[in-house]
Amino acid sequence: MMRYRYKSYAPAHITGFFEICEHSDPKLTGSRGAGIVLEHGCVTEAEISEGNRVEINGMLEKAPTTRLVMESLAKRPVFIKSNFDLPIGCGFGLSGAGAVSTALSLGELFGLNMTVNELAGFAHEAEVMNRTGLGDVIAQVHGGLVIRKEPGAPGIGVIDRVSVASMKVGIVVFGEKSTQPVLEDADMKRRINKAGKSALKSLLKKPTLPNFMDLSKEFALGTELISEKARDAIEAVEASGGLVAVAMLGDSVFAIGGFDVLAEFGELRISRIQHGRARLI
Amino acid sequence: MMRYRYKSYAPAHITGFFEICEHSDPKLTGSRGAGIVLEHGCVTEAEISEGNRVEINGMLEKAPTTRLVMESLAKRPVFIKSNFDLPIGCGFGLSGAGAVSTALSLGELFGLNMTVNELAGFAHEAEVMNRTGLGDVIAQVHGGLVIRKEPGAPGIGVIDRVSVASMKVGIVVFGEKSTQPVLEDADMKRRINKAGKSALKSLLKKPTLPNFMDLSKEFALGTELISEKARDAIEAVEASGGLVAVAMLGDSVFAIGGFDVLAEFGELRISRIQHGRARLI
Numbered sequence: 001m002m003r004y005r006y007k008s009y010a011p012a013h014i015t016g017f018f019e020i021c022e023h024s025d026p027k028l029t030g031s032r033g034a035g036i037v038l039e040h041g042c043v044t045e046a047e048i049s050e051g052n053r054v055e056i057n058g059m060l061e062k063a064p065t066t067r068l069v070m071e072s073l074a075k076r077p078v079f080i081k082s083n084f085d086l087p088i089g090c091g092f093g094l095s096g097a098g099a100v101s102t103a104l105s106l107g108e109l110f111g112l113n114m115t116v117n118e119l120a121g122f123a124h125e126a127e128v129m130n131r132t133g134l135g136d137v138i139a140q141v142h143g144g145l146v147i148r149k150e151p152g153a154p155g156i157g158v159i160d161r162v163s164v165a166s167m168k169v170g171i172v173v174f175g176e177k178s179t180q181p182v183l184e185d186a187d188m189k190r191r192i193n194k195a196g197k198s199a200l201k202s203l204l205k206k207p208t209l210p211n212f213m214d215l216s217k218e219f220a221l222g223t224e225l226i227s228e229k230a231r232d233a234i235e236a237v238e239a240s241g242g243l244v245a246v247a248m249l250g251d252s253v254f255a256i257g258g259f260d261v262l263a264e265f266g267e268l269r270i271s272r273i274q275h276g277r278a279r280l281i
Numbered sequence: 282m283m284r285y286r287y288k289s290y291a292p293a294h295i296t297g298f299f300e301i302c303e304h305s306d307p308k309l310t311g312s313r314g315a316g317i318v319l320e321h322g323c324v325t326e327a328e329i330s331e332g333n334r335v336e337i338n339g340m341l342e343k344a345p346t347t348r349l350v351m352e353s354l355a356k357r358p359v360f361i362k363s364n365f366d367l368p369i370g371c372g373f374g375l376s377g378a379g380a381v382s383t384a385l386s387l388g389e390l391f392g393l394n395m396t397v398n399e400l401a402g403f404a405h406e407a408e409v410m411n412r413t414g415l416g417d418v419i420a421q422v423h424g425g426l427v428i429r430k431e432p433g434a435p436g437i438g439v440i441d442r443v444s445v446a447s448m449k450v451g452i453v454v455f456g457e458k459s460t461q462p463v464l465e466d467a468d469m470k471r472r473i474n475k476a477g478k479s480a481l482k483s484l485l486k487k488p489t490l491p492n493f494m495d496l497s498k499e500f501a502l503g504t505e506l507i508s509e510k511a512r513d514a515i516e517a518v519e520a521s522g523g524l525v526a527v528a529m530l531g532d533s534v535f536a537i538g539g540f541d542v543l544a545e546f547g548e549l550r551i552s553r554i555q556h557g558r559a560r561l562i
Contacts, residue, residue, distance in 0.1 A: 161397035
């Protein structure tokens with residue numbers, strides 16, 4: 001029986017710290033660093049249609065990263081509908097989540113005979129081409145607290161993980177922040193890469209959740225990729241004994257513990273560390 | 282606060298087909314092939330104790346693979362308790378599940394500052410040394426329908442995945458089968474490696490669940506790693522339109538669909554494809 005509609009899920013991903021790794025080949029471009037894959041994320045439905053359309057949370061959108069995946073993989077016009085349960089552009093890797101869930105749905109819809117890494121590779125490339133992300137897709141096809149040891153698309157980049165249980169992650173969003181300008185500022189890139197490299201080295205020596213959170217917080221403070229509001233929230237949550245850092249690249253704060261204090265700074269969303277990953281549903 | 286007891290989960294893993302890849306270094310030893318990671322599996326608790334003990338499903342056991350992990354990682358005597366929800370020695374990769382869940386629990390109990398791959402590496406090595414398994418651990422730290430493209434411990438072996446949803450997997454167990462004698466029979470090894478290599482090549486060309494199941498069934502028939510009872514069950518389930526194969530290395534049959542027919546051959550257990558993986562709980 002031929003089906004005309006397939007659905008996939010992809011988790012959100014919060015990068016705590018990172019190092020930008022550029023290369024002439026987008027499959028080898030990416031980032032080193034570490035981040036938490038979340039149960040929240042997106043569900044994308046792909047359906048045979050009269051013309052190509054992308055709908056994000058019920059609105060027709062340009063969605064360049066998802067669109068590039070669609071143009072690369074769809075053999076006929078399709079209607080892509082992605083629904084996200086976290087705000088877009090705030091550091092949750094949702095362009096990657098949209099792109100990889102689109103790739104998995106299209107793989108099934110058109111019987112493309114590609115593995116998960118092959119399909120997700122298109123999502124990684126689309127992220128790199130559009131400068132919307134560098135390391136979310138490889139984390140999203142793995143799950144957990146992912147250490148990105150070497151950059152690149154799934155199957156090319158090298159990952160490991162910090163051993164953690166499914167802990168609750170509290171999130172407060174202050175505003176949007178675009179990845180693109182940061183990736184184009186040479187001074188900022190140097191600062192990021194110096195801080196990111198050193199944080200990764202420290203995490204590999206002591207791969208624990210508290211150390212990941214501390215290194216992420218120091219990365220945000222050291223690179224000054226942090227708003228005043230985020231700085232205030234971090235100080236307060238820290239004073240209460242919670243572990244807290246900034247979602248890169250976004251103006252959002254994430255915490256393990258200290259949720260009561262964090263809730264004083266804005267709408268508190270509670271997610272969990274996702275040990276699963278992007279997949280057909 | 283110092284805790285004296287930690288628990289981890291590890292999923293079962295059914296190999297459908299495989300190729301044995303030996304090397305003088307146990308970390309580089311392993312198998313190529315493909316298999317399904319299941320939601321069923323084991324939970325292991327590690328606790329500071331007066332002397333080293335390993336309890337499996339409530340009985341003190343030798344459990345050489347888990348014991349080797351314990352001896353490698355524990356800094357003080359510990360009591361390891363593993364509980365399995367599938368029968369041991371029947372093709373579900375449970376020696377690997379016990380070993381990797383032990384490694385993760387000990388990592389936390391003793392604050393070993395190791396990543397998931399580093400801890401799981403001890404479980405992989407213990408499997409290889411005891412000849413209880415070759416490719417289960419790397420699959421169990423990844424989850425899904427795992428393709429083992431290159432052999433080795435987690436972080437060394439190369440994996441990819443067939444894109445699948447969380448489908449139900451039906452299982453009927455006919456009896457035990459030890460991995461060790463098969464790994465020591467040179468003729469059998471040649472047959473396995475020829476059939477396994479060819480199956481992997483075919484799966485990578487068409488990485489779909491039905492193709493994985495077909496290639497697995499052909500592998501069991503071609504290598505004659507199949508009992509009469511399993512052969513009868515496979516013929517019947519296949520005739521009813523189900524996808525069915527033998528769990529390697531065990532005398533068990535697993536199926537996607539055709540559960541009513543499969544249930545006529547023995548106690549039917551229903552699990553699901555696990556998209557998560559071994560982790561602290």
